[in-house]
Amino acid sequence: MFFTLAPAPLPDLPELLSLYASVGWTSYTRDPEALARALRQSGFVWTARDGASVLIGLVRGVTDDVSILYVQDLLVRPEWQRRGVGRALMEAVLERYAHVMQTVLLTDNRPDQLAFYRSLGFHNTRDLVNIPTNAFYRTTQAKLS
Numbered sequence: 148m149f150f151t152l153a154p155a156p157l158p159d160l161p162e163l164l165s166l167y168a169s170v171g172w173t174s175y176t177r178d179p180e181a182l183a184r185a186l187r188q189s190g191f192v193w194t195a196r197d198g199a200s201v202l203i204g205l206v207r208g209v210t211d212d213v214s215i216l217y218v219q220d221l222l223v224r225p226e227w228q229r230r231g232v233g234r235a236l237m238e239a240v241l242e243r244y245a246h247v248m249q250t251v252l253l254t255d256n257r258p259d260q261l262a263f264y265r266s267l268g269f270h271n272t273r274d275l276v277n278i279p280t281n282a283f284y285r286t287t288q289a290k291l292s
Contacts, residue, residue, distance in 0.1 A: 205221075
């Protein structure tokens with residue numbers, strides 16, 4: 148298993164579409180130009196590539212580099228999942244932004260996803276009893292894929 152991580156020059160659009168399609172994120176692939184614009188306007192994008200330079204993973208988000216770090220997307224091609232790629236991407240971002248006061252992300256309710264983020268030190272707001280934290284969410288799409 149060999150892959151490299153780097154703050155990225157943005158991958159080209161066919162690479163992005165292939166990566167997002169590989170994990171079934173069709174809300175992104177339906178509008179390729181919006182996907183490209185979202186990545187261009189992100190505060191950070193880190194990529195993982197295999198030894199042959201194929202895009203195998205990506206993490207992106209926004210930050211003010213002081214008080215908030217929001218991780219928007221973390222995705223890894225299915226054939227590379229559970230091989231340390233997602234963890235390496237997240238750890239690189241968390242190390243780079245370790246001084247930021249809050250790191251936030253949203254994820255689905257799959258047990259493997261919840262366990263993954265817990266293993267990185269994240270706390271689910273549902274579990275916080277001594278810290279009065281609430282998470283609010285609003286989308287303009289009826290259903291996100």
